[in-house]
Amino acid sequence: MRKAIQYSKLASLLAISAALFVSCSTDEDDEDLGNWINRSVFDGSPRSGISGFTIDNMGYMGVGYDGDDYLNSFWAYDLDGDYWSQKADFPGVARSAAVGFQINGTGYIGSGYDGVDELNDFYAYDPSNNSWSTIASITETKRRSAVAFSANGYGYFGTGYDGENDRKDFWKYDPSSDTWSELVGFGGNKRRSATTFTINGLVYLGTGVSNGIYLEDFWVFDPSDESWTKKTDLDEEDDYSIERGNAVGFSINGYGYVACGEINGPTTTVWEYDPTSDTWEAKSNFEGSTRQDAIAFTNGSRAFVGLGRTGSLYLDDLDEFFPFEEYDEED
Numbered sequence: 267m268r269k270a271i272q273y274s275k276l277a278s279l280l281a282i283s284a285a286l287f288v289s290c291s292t293d294e295d296d297e298d299l300g301n302w303i304n305r306s307v308f309d310g311s312p313r314s315g316i317s318g319f320t321i322d323n324m325g326y327m328g329v330g331y332d333g334d335d336y337l338n339s340f341w342a343y344d345l346d347g348d349y350w351s352q353k354a355d356f357p358g359v360a361r362s363a364a365v366g367f368q369i370n371g372t373g374y375i376g377s378g379y380d381g382v383d384e385l386n387d388f389y390a391y392d393p394s395n396n397s398w399s400t401i402a403s404i405t406e407t408k409r410r411s412a413v414a415f416s417a418n419g420y421g422y423f424g425t426g427y428d429g430e431n432d433r434k435d436f437w438k439y440d441p442s443s444d445t446w447s448e449l450v451g452f453g454g455n456k457r458r459s460a461t462t463f464t465i466n467g468l469v470y471l472g473t474g475v476s477n478g479i480y481l482e483d484f485w486v487f488d489p490s491d492e493s494w495t496k497k498t499d500l501d502e503e504d505d506y507s508i509e510r511g512n513a514v515g516f517s518i519n520g521y522g523y524v525a526c527g528e529i530n531g532p533t534t535t536v537w538e539y540d541p542t543s544d545t546w547e548a549k550s551n552f553e554g555s556t557r558q559d560a561i562a563f564t565n566g567s568r569a570f571v572g573l574g575r576t577g578s579l580y581l582d583d584l585d586e587f588f589p590f591e592e593y594d595e596e597d
C-alpha cells in the first residue's frame with residue numbers, strides 16, 4: 267500500500283511539473299512573439315526628428331537633424347521593392363520635430379523647430395509630379411513635437427511645445443478651403459512627444475511628456491463627431507511599461523503598436539494594443555539599437571521602423587515588423 271501511495275505521489279508531482287513546464291513554455295512563446303527583419307538601409311545621412319507619411323505602398327520622409335545640421339532633404343521608401351529614392355527637397359526652412367500626415371494621396375509636413383524658433387508653416391507634397399506647394403499656416407500658434415493625423419478627408423494637429431508651454435489644443439485642416447479651425451481640446455494632460463495610431467477609423471493617442479513626467483493617460487478620437495473618450499491608463503496593470511516619449515506609433519491588421527522611444531534613456535520595447543478588449547501585450551523588442559525620434563511607415567498590413575538616434579549616435583537602419591511570427595535572431 268505504501269509503495270502505491272508513493273507511486274501516486276510521484277505521478278502527481280510529474281503531472282504538476284509537466285503542467286508548469288507547458289505553462290512556462292507558453293509564456294516564453296508569448297514573450298517571443300513578434301519578429302523583426304532587416305530591410306534596406308537609408309541611402310541618405312542618418313537623422314532623427316524625422317517627419318513623414320505613407321501613401322499606398324510608398325513611405326515618404328524627410329527633414330530632421332543629423333547631430334550637426336537641420337535638414338530639408340526628402341526621400342521615399344518603396345515597401346514592396348525595398349529601396350530608397352530621393353525626392354524634391356522640402357521647401358520650407360530646414361527643421362526637426364515637425365509633423366506629417368496624408369489626405370487622399372497628398373502628403374503634408376509642417377510645424378517643427380529650426381534650432382532657434384518653433385514653426386507654424388505647412389506644405390503639401392504631390393507624389394504624382396514630385397512637387398511641393400505652400401498651404402495655410404496655423405497662424406495662431408507655433409509648435410514642435412506635436413502630433414498630426416488624418417481622418418475623413420481632414421487633417422488634425424495638436425499637443426506639442428510652443429516654446430514656453432506644453433499644449434493640449436487641437437486644430438482641423440480642411441484641404442478644400444485651405445483653412446485651419448480650432449476644435450474643443452481633449453480632456454487629457456498637456457504633452458509633447460506623444461504617439462498616435464489609427465484603427466478602423468478611430469485615432470488613439472497616448473504617451474508623451476509634460477513637466478518632466480511620462481504620461482499615463484490614453485485616449486481615442488472619433489472623427490465622426492470629433493469627440494474624445496478616455497481608455498485604460500498605460501500603467502493600469504502595474505507591470506505595463508508603455509509610458510515613454512518620442513516613440514513611434516502604427517497599426518497593422520486591427521492592432522495598434524507603440525515602439526521604441528525613451529523613458530530615462532532610449533528603449534527598444536514594443537507593445538501591442540487590442541481595441542476590442544482595451545488591453546496591451548508586450549511583443550519582442552525592436553531588434554536594432556535602442557532609439558528615440560525614429561520614423562514608422564505602415565500601409566495597414568505591413569510596418570517598418572527605423573532611423574532615429576540613441577544618445578548622440580544618429581541611425582540609418584530600417585526593420586520590418588511581423589507581430590505574429592516567433593522571434594528569430596538569426597534572420
